[in-house]
Amino acid sequence: MTTLFDILGPRMVGPSSSHTAGACRLGYVAQAILGGMPDRAVVGLHGSFAMTGEGHGTRIAITGGLLGHTPDDERLRGAEREATEKGLEIEFSTVDLGDDAHPNSAVFEVVRGAERIAITGCSIGGGQIRVLEIDGFAVDLSGSLPTIVVVADDVPGTVARITGLIAERGLNVATVRVDRTGRGERALMTIETDEDVPVTVLEELAAQSWVHWIRNVHRLNA
Amino acid sequence: MIRSFAEWFEQAEAAGVSLAEFVERREVKETGVPREAIRKRIEDTLTVMRGAVAEGLAESATSPSGLTGGRSGRLAADGPRLLGDDFTTMLSRAIATLETNARMGLIMATPTAGAAGVVPAVLLTLAPLRGWSEERLVDAMLVAGGTGIIIADRASIAGAGGGCQAETGSAAAMASAAVTWLEGGDSQQVGTAVALTIQGMLGLICDPVAGLVEIPCAYRNASAAVNAVASAEMALAGLDFPIPVDQVVDVMGDVGTKMDVRFRETALGGLAATPAGQEIAAQAGMTELVQLQRKGRTKGEGSARFGPS
Numbered sequence A: 001m002t003t004l005f006d007i008l009g010p011r012m013v014g015p016s017s018s019h020t021a022g023a024c025r026l027g028y029v030a031q032a033i034l035g036g037m038p039d040r041a042v043v044g045l046h047g048s049f050a051m052t053g054e055g056h057g058t059r060i061a062i063t064g065g066l067l068g069h070t071p072d073d074e075r076l077r078g079a080e081r082e083a084t085e086k087g088l089e090i091e092f093s094t095v096d097l098g099d100d101a102h103p104n105s106a107v108f109e110v111v112r113g114a115e116r117i118a119i120t121g122c123s124i125g126g127g128q129i130r131v132l133e134i135d136g137f138a139v140d141l142s143g144s145l146p147t148i149v150v151v152a153d154d155v156p157g158t159v160a161r162i163t164g165l166i167a168e169r170g171l172n173v174a175t176v177r178v179d180r181t182g183r184g185e186r187a188l189m190t191i192e193t194d195e196d197v198p199v200t201v202l203e204e205l206a207a208q209s210w211v212h213w214i215r216n217v218h219r220l221n222a
Numbered sequence B: 001m002i003r004s005f006a007e008w009f010e011q012a013e014a015a016g017v018s019l020a021e022f023v024e025r026r027e028v029k030e031t032g033v034p035r036e037a038i039r040k041r042i043e044d045t046l047t048v049m050r051g052a053v054a055e056g057l058a059e060s061a062t063s064p065s066g067l068t069g070g071r072s073g074r075l076a077a078d079g080p081r082l083l084g085d086d087f088t089t090m091l092s093r094a095i096a097t098l099e100t101n102a103r104m105g106l107i108m109a110t111p112t113a114g115a116a117g118v119v120p121a122v123l124l125t126l127a128p129l130r131g132w133s134e135e136r137l138v139d140a141m142l143v144a145g146g147t148g149i150i151i152a153d154r155a156s157i158a159g160a161g162g163g164c165q166a167e168t169g170s171a172a173a174m175a176s177a178a179v180t181w182l183e184g185g186d187s188q189q190v191g192t193a194v195a196l197t198i199q200g201m202l203g204l205i206c207d208p209v210a211g212l213v214e215i216p217c218a219y220r221n222a223s224a225a226v227n228a229v230a231s232a233e234m235a236l237a238g239l240d241f242p243i244p245v246d247q248v249v250d251v252m253g254d255v256g257t258k259m260d261v262r263f264r265e266t267a268l269g270g271l272a273a274t275p276a277g278q279e280i281a282a283q284a285g286m287t288e289l290v291q292l293q294r295k296g297r298t299k300g301e302g303s304a305r306f307g308p309s
Helices: A017-034 A048-056 A058-066 A074-086 A158-168 A199-206 B005-015 B019-031 B035-058 B071-078 B085-102 B118-130 B134-154 B164-182 B187-199 B217-236 B245-258 B275-283 B287-295
Strands: A011-013 A040-047 A089-095 A104-112 A115-125 A128-134 A137-141 A147-153 A173-180 A186-193 A211-217 B106-108
Touching: A011 A017, A011 A074, A011 B035, A017 A048, A017 A058, A017 A104, A017 A115, A017 A128, A017 A211, A040 A048, A040 A058, A048 A058, A048 A104, A048 B287, A058 A074, A058 A089, A137 A147, A137 A173, A137 A186, A147 A158, A147 A199, A158 A173, A158 A186, A158 A199, A199 A211, B005 B019, B005 B134, B005 B187, B005 B245, B019 B035, B019 B134, B035 B071, B035 B085, B035 B106, B035 B118, B035 B134, B071 B085, B085 B106, B085 B118, B085 B217, B118 B134, B118 B164, B118 B217, B134 B164, B134 B187, B134 B245, B164 B187, B164 B217, B164 B245, B187 B217, B187 B245, B275 B287
Parallel strands: A040 A089
Antiparallel strands: A011 B106, A040 A104, A104 A115, A115 A128, A128 A137, A147 A186, A147 A211, A173 A186
16 A cells, blocks of 8 residues: 655665665665664675666665664665774675566575575555565565564464554554465564554563564655 | 545545545545644645745755756746746746755655655645635545546555656646645546547656656646646536546556656656667766666566555
8 A cells, every 4th residue: 555655755875766765775674673783794686786777876775774773764865884984794695586577676694693584575656665585484564564574383363462562552553464474483574563563562562472583674765 | 445536436426425525534534643733734736836846946055966956947037938027926836845855855655755846846836826725625636646646546655666657647636636626626527637638648657867866857846737737627617528537547557567667766767768868877887777678678678566465
């Protein structure tokens, strides 16, 4: 669904909503899912991202996103230097994700301490993005609503318990999406809510024995 | 959610609210953000738009590629005023925003960065001429926004999705809807303005030289602004268009998905692939792009998964 400020905006540093703002958002989401700025990132650019990204500052924008900057942050211009200063190591390459992949796609492998996550996403125009894969799980994350990402045991009642905990706090769940590695193994859930889920609720969820990991991705156009 | 212009017009009428108010209420309902905050954010949007125009007109330095920069100022200073001052002002403002954008300056991508010059050029130029208050401008932006939402969901607003018709075409449609509504046009006339705008831009390809959002984008923003005002003028005079606006938008979407991938922002066709275009790309160091341009084809040709899904 397209919202008003997807159209009247984004407020952004140029030159391209897909190749600069969308690229920045993909980097931003990657670090949000990782839980903070990575120490190291390997980023593969596919299609138009690889071919015309140079002139659009795509790499600079992704670097800024990985630093936690949003597309309207004028610090983006100096992101490469900032990354060097903060010790964020980034390696870019060209990848071929096949003909079915969106022309503006990127794959991320981000590392922070002992944490390592692989993310695939694309920039679909107007600065809007879709994250399509997290660690091999299929997702469809746009960031147009606050989203929590949870990896938990795939046992009966898991989804109900998580959404129940959220609903108990008076928060409205907009969408729930589940993908799993195999029956009875692990499931990755993306839960979009109307408002940000408070830290206390996230901590409560994280403390459950059947929850392996949980991340909070703030609404992107806020 | 608004799925079509017909639905927007019917539901607004049924609720007894204006088109602007309908969009505002929908946004409040779907995001939970209070009305005042939405209006404040639109005011901030207008401030960024004004800043981008001013910066583009004042700055004579070129973009990092050297392709654009200084043209808007030259037009404002040296244009012969064929249709008077205001026409020249509008064109120079459209180009100015794109010049700011190319310098990695702050802009409002309304609806995309590549088409960011159109809405501000039209609305900010007409506002003092037609005596629109800031409050009315905010309302006009809501109408522009509603228009863009429907086009984005029914067709595309991205060059990679549907060519330039989807980018500057959508921006021009948004601007012409806003002008027509502010000038007292009814829903029918707003729909006609959008239909007239889009029919005049159908099939326009996205062929950025060297893959950069600069040439022809800056000039296309200027011509899209002209198209927007022309369509509003005709719609407000009561001229009709026999194909309903939703069907015109669907045609744009259909043309976009059938458009060869070379003409959808890949810089592999059109002006980008001309001998002069290739030379500019080579000078900018885009060797891989030039190789592909020379081959005249690309990987991913025939791919179906483009555009907002």
